[in-house]
Amino acid sequence: MLAQLDQIEQKALDELQAAADEEALQQWKVTHLGRSSPLMRAFDGLGGLPKEERPQIGRRANEVKRRLEEALEERSGALRQAAVLRSLSAERLDVTLPGRPVARGRLHPTTLTMRQITAVFAEMGFQVYRSREVELDVYNFQLLNFPPHHPAREMQDSFYIDTGSERGDNPVLMRTHTSPGQVRSMRFIASLYPGDPPPVRLVLPGMSFRYEQVTSRSEMQFNQIEGIAVGRHITMGDLKGTLSDFARRFFGQNVRSRFRASHFPFTEPSAEMDIECFVCGGAGCPVCKRTGWLEILGCGMVHPTVLANGGYDPEVYTGFAFGLGPERIAMLRHRIDDIRNFYANDLRFLEQF
Amino acid sequence: MKVPISWLKDFVEIELPVDELAHRLTMAGLEVDEIRFVGLPLPGSGGDGKPGQPVTKISGIEWDPEKIVTAAVLEVKPHPNADRLVLCELDDGAQTHIVLTGAPNLYPYKGLGKLEKPLKVAYAREGARIYDGHQPGQALTTLKRAKIRGVESYSMICSEKELGISESHEGVIILDDEAPVGVALVDYMGDAVLDISLTPNLARDANILGVAREVAAITGKPLRHPDYDFRAEGAALDDMVSIVIEEPELNPRFAVGLIREIEISASPYWVQRRLHLAGMRPINNIVDATNYVMLEIGQPLHAFDYDLLVKRAGGKAPTIITRRARQGEELTTLDGVKRRLDDFTVLVCDTLGPVAMAGVMGGLETEVTENTRSVLLEGASWNFINTRRTVNAQKLPSEAAYRFSRGVHPAMATRGVGRGLEMMRRWSGGVVYRGLVDNYPLPPVDSVVEIGPPEVRRWLGIDLSAVEIAEILERLEFKTVVQGERVLAATPDHRLDIGTGVIGVADLMEEIARIYGYERIPETRMADELPHQLGNPEFEREERVRDLLVNLGLQEVVTYRMTSPERESRLLPDPSQAETDAYVRIANPIANDRNVLRRSLLSSLLEVVERNARLGERLALFEIGPVFHALPGSDLPEEEARLALALCGRRQPPAWQASEAAAMDFYDLKGILEGLFSALGIEGVRFEPPGAAEGVSSSSFHPGKCARLRLGERELGWMGELHPLVRAHYELPDAPLLAADLSLAALLECIPAHIQVEPLAAYPPVLEDLALVLDEAIPAERVEQVIRAAGGRMLKGLRLFDVYRGGQTGEGKKSLAYSLTYQSSEKTLTDEEVLKIRQRIIRELEKELGAKLRA
């Protein structure tokens, strides 16, 4: 009888392997686990067996039943999975078709560049200070050590505002740089602690205006980011270190910078900072006009007259200031060859950012 | 400023290669824009064979020492077949050649036989690379053998143009008699010209000597001063002229010398060459001498025809008077222009009237001509402000005015006159009177500055000893005295730019840093106390608005602040109604359509939409920026920060799958604004129909499709569809244009410091729909108010999901369908509780608005 059960089990398992679909599995189930299957008939015959054999044969019959049910479950699962996998292969997409477009917004490239610049300085403790665009000559020039008729004014031709009255040496004008914010901000910070002006570390972003014909290289309106640091222990070494740190953060850690003597009335000593051309690596190319260097910003130690005008005693305080042009930097980084692109607002340009 | 290296070498020894010298000057603040080679080998092309480190723009030509040499023309013969050509018998040091040329300046020697004094010339042999004299600009060419009118030609006598010295191709170069024969031309007069752009503080360097001083300082070589003495063999000058200075402030010094029996002719060739290289045109030996000295030492000179001055003085010794121009006074300058003078213009006059505009340009009447035999040579110093104002008023920039308008030290005046007289004497053969007449009423006080190691440490962050500081300053010709750790530095009498006290210290600091070398100052990080980190909340909020609008799918633009009233008047249905006097006006507009500061940001934005109309099927733009309002009684206008938005075109970008092609409408813009407010945490902004408040409207918008935005009493601005009459003024895409014009400042003020979070509900919500029929005129906002008031605390959500007109709703009615969410934070609501709230809502809707449930 036991041998017969072994035979039943073996035969059923063998046939299960051959069942390849749900129908065959049902057929198998009827044949091997159904009412009239040999196994069920073996259960039916249990009563006719000698009493002492019954437990052993009964256990064995139950075991065969359980094993066949498990095998069926397993086989059925495997077949279902195979069927799912087969059906997936028919659901193939062309993944190279374009995605559904999303109407994406963008910042203006100048905003982007200005944010990147101010972010680097913010990490060095420079806060943002903004001041007005229409200025008095006094703030735009005189307090910055450009007296009336100073030759340096020739480099900054101004748009004047018609105020309807003769204002002598203090006309109203469109600021030619964000530098008037130097004196305004120093006075503001100094006023917070009268008698003991605290240190200053600010960036002054904003629009500036020059009376210039608009060409691919010059605009009548452009942004500037001025920076100023004033304290009791600020040196020209700090100026070099801070701005070189900026250049490395902004243009890449391996970028070399150099400082050339220059002139701005509101700083002394004054310098231009160049970075090694990131297009040619310093070998010379059209972008750097074959010099290997790109002029990035003007800077210098704050002139004692400007410190004093801002409420900081030049015998006690020193400081440095710098100014850079976000559009110019964006032009260098993105190889934009025409500055007019920024304010022409052609979407074909703007949508590249 | 153009600086020939050969001239520089008169005053300082130069061992550095030219490009290296240019680099060192650039680093020291004398920016070399270009090096133009005129004969000397180009860097990287010869000698060491390695390409030079790029420094600056390099241009020019190098003269092959084998192929371009000095030579002597022995005889000039006529050409057998051509009148306009001559055949020159030429000795190039090795052999004799017959050279064909058409140079007009050789015609006078034609047919004279063997010349008594051979003509020295620059000779290019076959294969030489020179510029083509017949092509415009500078085109290199190689000399090849050819037959010209039957005569074999393979070499050339060169013009200045062919050798890159100047544009002159009138005739060939005739060198000075002393020139050797058969020597490489590059060795005789090869040169390179540095083109330096000088910042205004470097006025003292606007001359060869000044640049030489800088070269000496940065290379450590000694500076050789020019000789200011002159050989005087005439009588004493004293009685020949007198000088009256009316205002020493305007004319601190006026000195003159006199030379007679001069012969006006061309200057020696080397002088002409230097002037050409320095960018000036040679005129004659007298004018050239004044220009030469000005270029060399920076003192402009003016030459008067002395005999004409005597004639004007009625045969007596002339009296020179310097003074301001009088009301209505006029002078004809030597360019032939009669000029009306301003009261700030300083004049050089004699007893008859003005003879020169001081420091700017001489008068026509007393100028040096071919007939001049005696020259009164003026060297003076002038107030730089008056000179500058005169130059600007007369639009008369000149080399002299350039220098005077930046300041020339009065000590240079007599040096200039002395050197000028000597040059005139050598080049014109005249006799110089003894002495100068020198009126010097106002010598400047040359500042003395005290400085020492602590100041250098404090400013530059480097340690220099007093002796080192003094040594650096001495190199720039400061006179220094070291007393222990202090240095007293006296400013040399060629510069006016050193102040006193702490300003003088700053001025010296720049010089110390320049000569020490900026590159040697170590890079450090600020050790100073970190200032209070005040932040800038307003700026940060503005930036957040930008980010949110970008997230909502809008493109930022930035437009010009300057516009015109006409441009902005397009925003009105009737442009003639524009108030044009409220504008802030530009006194000197660059263009007629940029003559005021904008009063409307929306106007700028619409121009951008117009410009891009062809380009995009969907435009969604915003700008943040100021508009300007003139403030009565204030010098400065108000700068009001505003935010403008514009939408136009498809709701979704086109795609290969179905995308919503319908044009955006009022509710798209409103949705964006609601999204913005919600993201900023601003609650309760009301969109009011126009006319809700008496007399308030915005005429740019469609009166039925716009809303006024308010939060409490705060006005935020307007939004809506553009008025059809306004729309017609723009070339816009064929879709509704939605726009908003908001006060950014007001918006930023509405942003709460923090967003308050509601706890998440623990009990299940009950959802149900409510469809109402009510009068068309009742705004949705009112319906919502009633439902919320009646619903009370348990009404957690209310969303309009359908608006329907027609069918059973009836004439003048509309149907609104809402989805309501009831929820308690304390328990699960029962059906009875929900039913009570619902009935209350329905009751109130009926009572307040006459609304009926839809059947």
Ligand SMILES: [Zn+2]
């Ligand atoms: Zn490059």
